[in-house]
Amino acid sequence: MRLSQYFGSTLREAPSDAEVTSHKLLLRAGYICQLGAGIFSYLHFAHRSLTKIENIMREEINAIGGQEITMPVIHPADVWKETGRWYQIGSEMGRFYDKNNHDMVLAMTHEEVVADITRKHVRSYRQLPMLVYHIQTKWRDDPRPRAGLIRVREFTMKDSYSLDRDEEGLDKQYRAHYQAYYNIFHRCGIPVVSVKSDVGMMGGKMAHEFMYLTPIGEDTLVLCDSCGYTANRQVAVFRKPAAAPEPLQEMQPVETPHTSTIEDLAKFLNIPKSKTAKAVFMVATITEGQEDVSKFVFAVVRGDMEVNETKLANAVKAKALRPAHEEEIVEVGAVPGYASPVGLKDVLVVVDEMVPQSPNLVAGANREGYHLRNVNYGRDYTASIVADIALAEDGHACAVCGSALRTARGVEVGNIFKLGTRYSDALGCTYLDENGEAKPVIMGSYGIGSGRLLACVAEEHNDAYGLKLPITVAPYQVHLIALKGGEAVAEQLYADLTKAGIEVLFDDREDMTAGVRFNDADLIGLPLRVTVSERGLKENQVEIKRRASGEVFMAALAEIEARLKAEIKRLEDEIMAKVVEVPYR
């Protein structure tokens, strides 16, 4: 590729819209061009990098038995109605009508379509197990696209779907993906950690997310450095400190003016926050039969903890959960700031498992300016549900080994789900087993967003001058620069090296100073730079620079092809050394 012909251009300054590093650099280096919120064109550099990333995914998924297919981007709504997701998913789904006024859907994922193909073609246990995948455009009308390619509305995803006869088969394919995903990310040059995660809108039983750790991440992870426990904070468990047993005391009101927060209350009564009960009010949307109903949820955790809304939503099987408005709180008879379940009726009370084990807590009196001392679960009130609904925080004890947990931010670059029979049941995917008995196909689904992955690679590999892409992801291997007096030789090198199978980007632009060329090379971030100049040619040499380390050395013109091939091999070996087996957890 000749840089003079590039469709796009480098920018000295990033557009003011861009805030995160990967976004700024990908724009400035001419990789991407934004069309609308969360909608991008991928110019040739990005296109080539994405192709490389996608080919890595192909290799790894092929290696575990995947067969590549292509499924449509536009679906008739019928299949989505059959699985119910047409009704469950809100504004995130792109919907429109075709010319006959039929409901249509822009694909946001492909479980429905895979299940449809399965019910039409899979008959016998002899056809299983099966693994199919495709690399396809998705549309998710995210409420808030952000951070360049990190969170977009239109994106390309590699998604695989496993079909199995039984749980053992599913588990095997799930674990195969687990390792294949690590391989993919390592080959792209980014470190990731896998965490246990919530199943969300996919439904199903078990899921892992693959997280690239970065402060710009929007998920919070909980990690144990001691035993390796990792989880998305949404589902993270921790060992809750047991309260010392003590005899139950008699419940009695206490006047506590201006203590509408746990902080103030603990200070006013001079007790630890763990001796109080915190009330949190939410309104849940719960599906009952065909209908969605709103339910007021009164959640109680110990005062030293926060409510985990995902855990709470799962505990009440809610489809959605939002904080209650003040009027709604008053309506059920509670007093904000001084609330407790004591004395309330006909309210869905969810209590964290720690609360019944903590005797003699201070809780609200449902009366402005008053609390109750020595409130005890079972004696003074009961709950509809007792469950783990507490949020894991920095310093909490690891549930597995007891060491202190740590939180970190991450970007979800991939996920794997054990779906089970949710889609098979809904769409009627069955096979006949050896006994001629019809059984539901067991499914799994596994996704990686390629654009988001590219953004994370850019986020990981850059410096003040620009990108420093790994050889496996960079759009070209070599950035060839001709300085004054080196033009003719550079032309020849461009032809020779390209012919030798080396991917060369040739800066053949006229009337550019050396500074501009070097700066653009640093910005675009190819792993190797070759400079041909009068100065070097006097000694029959050209200069090679390693972008990642900044090392510079001269090479004889006659040996340049061999030297570059050796450099490329070295860079590839460096990456492959990171591709190792990762213990499953």
Place this chain on the structure above:
RNA sequence: CGGGGUGUAGCGCAGUCGGCCAGCGCACCGCGUUUGGGACGCGGGGGUCGGCGGUUCAAGUCCGCCCACCCCGACCA
């Protein structure tokens, strides 16, 4: 959806107490000089000032409505 911000040339910005032809830097075009880390001189081109409506002798500037984009939150396989 709630809160905040921004919209003036391809990019970054000034101009916003209403007042001539709307400016600056970079980029772009032409000529010349330069050429190992974002050169210099001379000469150019490029704007429905986000849109619509209003106030006014006069609107980039004031008022109203709308749109787009960014950030925080809600939401999110």
